[in-house]
Amino acid sequence: MTQNTTQTSADQGQVAFQIRHRESIIGSYRTEIAIAIAIIVLALAVGSQVPQALSWGNFANITQAGAPLIIMSLGVLLVVITGGIDLSVGSVFSLTGMVTAQAMAHGFGGFEASLIGLSVGLVFGSINGFLVTIAGLAPFVVTLITFAVAGSLAFIVTNGRSMPIGDPDFWLLNSGSLVPGMPNYILFCIVLLVAIELFLKKMVAGRWFYAVGSSAQAAHLLGIPVKRTMFLAYVASSLLASFSGLLTISYILNAESTAGSSLMLQAIAAVVIGGASLLGGTGTAVGAVLGALMITVIQNGVNLIGINSFWQGSVTGVAILIAVLIDRFSKSRRGAG
Numbered sequence: 001m002t003q004n005t006t007q008t009s010a011d012q013g014q015v016a017f018q019i020r021h022r023e024s025i026i027g028s029y030r031t032e033i034a035i036a037i038a039i040i041v042l043a044l045a046v047g048s049q050v051p052q053a054l055s056w057g058n059f060a061n062i063t064q065a066g067a068p069l070i071i072m073s074l075g076v077l078l079v080v081i082t083g084g085i086d087l088s089v090g091s092v093f094s095l096t097g098m099v100t101a102q103a104m105a106h107g108f109g110g111f112e113a114s115l116i117g118l119s120v121g122l123v124f125g126s127i128n129g130f131l132v133t134i135a136g137l138a139p140f141v142v143t144l145i146t147f148a149v150a151g152s153l154a155f156i157v158t159n160g161r162s163m164p165i166g167d168p169d170f171w172l173l174n175s176g177s178l179v180p181g182m183p184n185y186i187l188f189c190i191v192l193l194v195a196i197e198l199f200l201k202k203m204v205a206g207r208w209f210y211a212v213g214s215s216a217q218a219a220h221l222l223g224i225p226v227k228r229t230m231f232l233a234y235v236a237s238s239l240l241a242s243f244s245g246l247l248t249i250s251y252i253l254n255a256e257s258t259a260g261s262s263l264m265l266q267a268i269a270a271v272v273i274g275g276a277s278l279l280g281g282t283g284t285a286v287g288a289v290l291g292a293l294m295i296t297v298i299q300n301g302v303n304l305i306g307i308n309s310f311w312q313g314s315v316t317g318v319a320i321l322i323a324v325l326i327d328r329f330s331k332s333r334r335g336a337g
Helices: 002-028 030-049 056-081 089-105 110-133 139-156 184-202 204-214 216-221 226-252 263-273 285-305 309-336
Strands: none
Touching: 030 285, 056 089, 056 184, 056 204, 056 226, 056 263, 056 285, 089 110, 089 139, 089 226, 089 263, 110 139, 110 226, 184 204, 184 226, 184 285, 204 216, 204 226, 216 226, 263 285, 263 309, 285 309
């Protein structure tokens, strides 16, 4: 009898632990769950007007079109969590495409040209990180400068002309399949999402990003390498922006000097919609990805319904405003509680 009672108590304790564990996971991703529901509602609303919006082909178009923004948003997220901002990612995106295409035009293969393109992100990320951490300049000012410089160089490299991609197999980077049945653009998004989320949530170095964003001074007193953490955030942001540029030119097989002109605002919007605070200290990779998907779904819906594309910016702006207001309201309620 005593043994049965003990076993029953143990089983009840295990069930209670599992319930609390599930509740803690749901609580941790409350914002992300709300965004996912909003995306589904948006898709269904568009589908009620345009049935092909709910087709598998359209979902494939959304994911392929949104992949570069998703990857760029993950990089911007790392900077935003540390309390910074990166305005240069759109220009780095454009410059990477132009440099890569120019390298192919000069006889380099796709792999070598891609490494040259990625070096653009490494250089500009290092410049941003150095000026913010060592020179002590404001992130807004620093990345505004590099935004202008990289954007100018994107025109200078080819005198403003578009450049076709010289390697006929370069499309495989985006649409090939390293894993059978899964296009590379989906694979890259999943791998980066999982890697960055696990890094931020499970690794000590990932927790440093949140600590720096919450209070750099307190983080320094705790022995956290504040400058190194911020430097790595800017390098990662620019590298992921460069990789996004490579994916895009692999998809369209053409490089444009203005290809990333609107992506900087979209990436920041995706991070904010995803629940990150521009004051730093909060945000998840899952939220950034869902924010980017929401923006892509909005753009896709506007196009399918036939609304003038000029309204896309306004709709995205309203989505950002709603996300910020919800975040402010939820924080005030938690504070009052």
